[in-house]
Amino acid sequence: MPAMDVWMIWLALGLRWLHWVGIGLVLAGLLAFRWPGRARWRLGVAGLGLAAGSAVAWPAVYAAAMTPGNVPWQVLLVLGAGAEGWLPGVAALLDLHPAWVSAWRPEPAVPLAGSALRQTLWLWVTLVLASGCAWLAWRVASKPLGWMLLALAAVLWGYRPIPSPALLLAPASAYSFRQPDVAFDVSGLSLGQVNYQRHCITCHGVPGEGPIRKAEGMARWPTVLGAALFETRPVGELYGHVQYAAGHAYAQRLSEAEVWQILDYLRAAAAGTTLQREQAWLQPLPAPGMSIRCTGAWGHARSLSDLRGQTVRIAVQDGGTSSVAARALPDPRLVDVWLLPPNADIPAEAECVSTEPGTWQTYGWLAGVTPEQLSGAAFLVDRQGWLRAFASARDAQGWSRPDSMCGPADVTQTAVPTGRLSDVLDTMARRPVGLLVEARL
Known part of the structure; x- marks a missing residue:
């Protein structure tokens, strides 16, 4: 489990709710027929701006909270502008760690390309111009000029120049930032070891040592479940691979809780391997809960x-x-x-x-x-x-x-x-x- 900025996680949740508030204002502006036309126009434009801003902001804020270290603002800008943060579902409004909405995520180990960072300047200028046009449309209300400005803002938004994400970000899945739903405690880790030995050790071998000779005849070589795996990939992606990857031998036999318990056991074993190798733990890990x-x-x-x-x-x-x-x-x-x-x-x-x-x-x-x-x-x-x-x-x-x-x-x-x-x-x-x-x- 990564170290997280709590206030940023809550801020991202608030922005997801604020996005729907903006959608509600747009609908109110369209349906409030008894209101003056100027008031309806301003309400709808304000709601549209609020919804668009929240859709860009919440993925960037959430990714910054879930990524170790400081993420450059240019990376967050590209991430937010390219993410699909519109219309988060009910689960995302009740979950501090919702399904990730982008095919990319920040990764401190990815070297930042200077050309891509310079390209973010044009993205920033485009978003500022689109925001300015929307604000002017709000000011002039429902006159023809207002519609023209709103249309120009929509065009600028639709054709915003997003640099190639591969130059700044790492590939991601819907489960990249997923966090365990089970307690990290002695009983859960013990069950994780039992389930690993029952379902996984036949192919993957002892954690950290690699697959056994039986795996040589398999179409795909099983992954080595050692410390390096947890140092380079978020635990949520590992969960998604075990639970939902096509062709995984036990994808349909393990419950969500069992998958998390196995991963927690592997994380604990990986932490011990790292401690013996480096004389230090390199990944944050909570102390396993126990009765006292x-x-x-x-x-x-x-x-x-x-x-x-x-x-x-x-x-x-x-x-x-x-x-x-x-x-x-x-x-x-x-x-x-x-x-x-x-x-x-x-x-x-x-x-x-x-x-x-x-x-x-x-x-x-x-x-x-x-x-x-x-x-x-x-x-x-x-x-x-x-x-x-x-x-x-x-x-x-x-x-x-x-x-x-x-x-x-x-x-x-x-x-x-x-x-x-x-x-x-x-x-x-x-x-x-x-x-x-x-x-x-």
């Missing part, structure tokens, strides 16, 4: 999400009072959650604990190690619920880099010196990932 039991000030907390708003340290312990790792010593800046084996004795000094089955395995995927190798490790979770840093019990390098998932960064020196927890927390505060946003209202 707490004492003291946090006695009301029943799940990890109840601690949202606090910086959480998840420490993996063997159980018993002798298993307190050095990195899990109490710290007033943190809320500590201990991962204990099921049925383990709960130490009296533990602030919060989780003994939910599957937690060790799930967090082992995120760390790229087996559950047996996870004991003594620790994870840092920021106030918004994102995984930020990892410290292994066997690694003397300290915490992994906590800002590598915030955007392009040099990951060749990813570790913070041992014991410098303050540096890690300071970096987390200075470079937030963003807020976790639910898909539906």
Whole structure:
């Protein structure tokens, strides 16, 4: 799940509603026969301008919110002018992440062609002229000159010079920005692994290792489901390929929830592979939800999400009072959650604990190690619920880099010196990932 600007996502939703308000004003101008002709004209022209502006603006705003990093305004202008943002359906008015309405999307890795950026100047001039003609038509009301100006605005709009999208954008599908509709938690990830082994491993093999020899006789070589796949393609496109791609072996056998759970499991496994390779997570990933039991000030907390708003340290312990790792010593800046084996004795000094089955395995995927190798490790979770840093019990390098998932960064020196927890927390505060946003209202 990418880091998202929440206010921009809500703004895009508001613009979709505003588009229909504009359509309503146009209809009111056409049907309000008892109103003076001048008022009807101005109402209709204003509604048409509002509908057209919203149709261009909402795809650009939504794409900017869903794309990591800063997207140049020229790219957003080309995207909005070429998108099919007219008449969004009821689902798009109730969904923060609707079906994407363009065959293209912004992609920071796409080099921007200078000639295409210069061509956007003509697009900008054309849109400004069309807007000016529409405004003048509104001013002169329903006189013949008004109709001429409105017709000129329509011609300028219809023949707006849009640069070749391939020079600025990456191909997209209707599912490019689709977000999971299932909880990213321990039980869901465990079900994802079960379904992957049941339906997918025969062709695709172990995640990250590639297809098995049986795939050699297939007409199409199965995709390697490793970390690179999630670094280069939005998870929504992967969902659309699994669920709707023609010829996919299990397209009709898996429910939407099962597809998302499989993808979440693969994302977790890919995150662990990346952590072992780069000593850092390069993609934003929320801490998997789990049931917890707490004492003291946090006695009301029943799940990890109840601690949202606090910086959480998840420490993996063997159980018993002798298993307190050095990195899990109490710290007033943190809320500590201990991962204990099921049925383990709960130490009296533990602030919060989780003994939910599957937690060790799930967090082992995120760390790229087996559950047996996870004991003594620790994870840092920021106030918004994102995984930020990892410290292994066997690694003397300290915490992994906590800002590598915030955007392009040099990951060749990813570790913070041992014991410098303050540096890690300071970096987390200075470079937030963003807020976790639910898909539906």
